[in-house]
Amino acid sequence: MTQPGKVFLIGAGPGDPELMTLRALRLLQTADTVVYDRLVSREILALAPPEARMIPVGKSPHNHPVPQERINDILAQEAGAGHIVARLKGGDPLIFGRGAEEAAHLAEHGIAVEHVPGITAAQGAASVAGVPLTHRGLATGVQYVTGHRAADQVLDLDWKRLANPDTTLVIYMGVASIGQIAVGLMTEGLPGSTPVLAVSRATTAEETRLLSSLGRIGTDSRDSGLAAPTLFIIGKVVSLYRGQVVPDEAITQVSARG
Ligand SMILES: C[S@@+](CC[C@H](N)C(=O)[O-])C[C@H]1O[C@@H](n2cnc3c(N)ncnc32)[C@H](O)[C@@H]1O
Structure with a gap:
């Protein structure tokens, strides 16, 4: 046998x-x-x-x-x-x-x-970009969140719990819903100036990054036509990207990896 x-x-x-x-x-x-x-x-x-x-x-x-x-x-x-x-x-x-x-x-x-076990995309994307998902004084924790919604359905997330300015959010599968996610978070009080880093094809030769803010990420992500797979890192820790402090009116910037 x-x-x-x-x-x-x-x-x-x-x-x-x-x-x-x-x-x-x-x-x-x-x-x-x-x-x-x-x-x-x-x-x-x-x-x-x-x-x-x-x-x-x-x-x-x-x-x-x-x-x-x-x-x-x-x-x-x-x-x-x-x-x-x-x-x-x-x-x-x-x-x-x-x-x-x-x-x-x-x-x-x-x-x-x-x-x-494998390195999840959030850790790979953030770490290679030099963004700590937690950081003393900026984020006491991190939440991995799905942005996937069934076709024509409204994304049903607990916006109040997610809109915590002392936590980093990483949105997986969120390209189609990031605009809706940003509105949900801002409605519950996260400032529109909160920095957001979108990372596409993280850790590969085709990696690209888009630096934006919660108030602009819906439009920026549509305009830049982010390639899949992409995830979004949302929170004050993104202000440490490349050692820069992102100003309140966050700049929009698309760059290849590096
Ligand atoms: C079905 S989930 C699978 C996640 C996977 N199990 C992990 O731990 O990374 C697919 C989503 O993961 C994210 N993802 C996976 N690989 C990625 C990469 N190299 N760059 C950016 N995002 C990635 C994207 O948000 C994508 O839509």
Whole structure:
């Protein structure tokens, strides 16, 4: 009888292959099958063994070519056939990554799963830009928030709780909703001058950054046509970007990484 294989739920980090963990790299290099998301870069996929079976299951906000149930089944089938499966996800598999749902499905089928943490996009983007997500005197904490909303739906967030001037917010999946998010936060009292840094394709050669303010980010982000994936860092810590103190009327500035 075939011995069941195993699934490694691996965080591939924000994009730069050098930001993968050693463990992620070692396990990827021993995989029989690699099941990967859209956010995993070509450079990282190139690190898989040449003989590995490569299965793309990428999703984008309005385009789900492989439904989650099907992804769960693929993982169970591959491991059930005795294969070592690297389930590669961008960032960390458990931050807006549905990794826990996949792990639960595999556990129901008696398949062993091991979690391999990755650097989430917020940490990668902020750290490379020199923006501390927490900083004494500026932010006592950080909140990771989804900006994703179902088509034609209003984003239902707890604006009062989020509009805390002593906390940093990082908005994932927020390109389409950032204008609405900014209005929600300002309505609950966050000043329009609060600095915002949008980072697209963080830690890759195509990284770009847009420095703006809460009052202007909706318009700025539309006008600059930010490329996906993008996240938004909102809060006083952004005033430390490149060591500059952003004035109250924050400047709008788009720049390549550097
Ligand atoms: C479905 S979530 C997956 C998050 C991932 N599990 C993580 O821990 O980073 C996708 C969102 O993550 C953010 N993201 C992922 N990689 C990014 C990158 N390299 N640069 C900027 N944002 C990124 C974007 O907001 C994107 O819409």
